[in-house]
Amino acid sequence: MNLGNSLFQARKRCGLSQEQAAEKLGVSRQTVSKWETGETLPDIRQSKQMALLYRLSLDELIDFDMDVQEIQQAIERTPADLEDKIDWAKAWGKRFPVLLAYRQKVDVEYYAKRLEVLLKELRQETGYSELDAFLVLKDILATVWKQKKQQAEA
Numbered sequence: 001m002n003l004g005n006s007l008f009q010a011r012k013r014c015g016l017s018q019e020q021a022a023e024k025l026g027v028s029r030q031t032v033s034k035w036e037t038g039e040t041l042p043d044i045r046q047s048k049q050m051a052l053l054y055r056l057s058l059d060e061l062i063d064f065d066m067d068v069q070e071i072q073q074a075i076e077r078t079p080a081d082l083e084d085k086i087d088w089a090k091a092w093g094k095r096f097p098v099l100l101a102y103r104q105k106v107d108v109e110y111y112a113k114r115l116e117v118l119l120k121e122l123r124q125e126t127g128y129s130e131l132d133a134f135l136v137l138k139d140i141l142a143t144v145w146k147q148k149k150q151q152a153e154a
Contacts, residue, residue: 002038003035003038003062004037004039005036006061007050007061010054014054021053026049047062118137119133119134119137122137
C-alpha cells in the first residue's frame with residue numbers, strides 16, 4: 001500500500017471528509033487530496049498533526065492498512081469467553097490444512113512436554129505468569145518464522 005492510500009484510509013476510518021481534515025490541519029482540501037493521491041507529500045510537521053488527528057502513531061499512519069486495523073479491532077472487541085469457544089485449528093485449517101491433520105502424525109504429548117520445559121524456564125528467568133510466558137514463547141516462535149521466511153526470500 002502506498003502512503004497516499006494509507007492517508008486516505010486513515011482519514012476515512014476517522015469519518016472525516018477531506019474538507020474537515022484540511023480545516024483541522026490548517027491546509028486546503030486540495031492539499032489533502034494531493035497527499036492522498038500521492039501527487040505531493042506532507043512535511044514532517046503536517047504528518048505529525050495528521051497522526052494526532054487520525055489517532056495513530058506516525059509509524060502507524062505511514063503503514064496504515066485498513067484490513068489489518070479492522071482485524072486488530074475485531075480481536076480487541078472479542079470477549080474472552082467467546083475466544084475459548086473458537087476452534088482455532090479448524091479456523092486456520094482452511095488456510096493451513098496441516099493443522100487439521102498433524103495429530104495423526106505427531107506425538108503431541110512429547111512436544112507438549114518439551115514446550116512445558118521451555119515455559120517453566122522462561123517463567124523462572126523472567127518472573128512471568130504462566131499466560132505471559134506462553135504468549136512470549138508464542139511471539140518468539142512467530143519471530144523465528146518471520147526470520148526464516150525472510151531468509152528464504154533473500
